Amino acid sequence: MASHGHTPAAWTGVIIAFIGFCVAGAFMVMANVPGFWAGMAIIVIGGIVGGVMRMAGMGQTKRPQRQVAGSES
Template identity: 45%
Template sequence: MSHDDNEPGHGNSPAAWIGVVIMLIGFTVGTVAFFLEIVPVVWVGVAIVVFGLLAGVVAAKLGYGVKGPRYVPKSHS
């Protein structure tokens, strides 16, 4: 496969991983709390998901996104 410079990177950046991992934790907390019927903790899970979104955006703004100056992609052989 050839590498296309216009390709967005499909989220292979530290910013994307930060956001996704935090949001997965939030979904897990919220799902377990929903199953156990602990409503306040469900809302904690929602807050964690929102925090994950914001953390990913902030990391991208700090240069860790696909087009950021601090992101160095791995070369594909």
């Protein structure tokens, strides 16, 4: 059964990206361009942190691909 992202790497990356989304949204409403781009940077950092954590073994392990009947590789 697949966990569909229920891993520490996924949760951490999504939480950081969500915080960045909230920051960017708040500064967009306040018409503060540098604050908006700071929020966008936080979103990117969330993706990077999640990827690094996945490479460190805190993400979902890859399952071997199943062969489809009749296909040759």
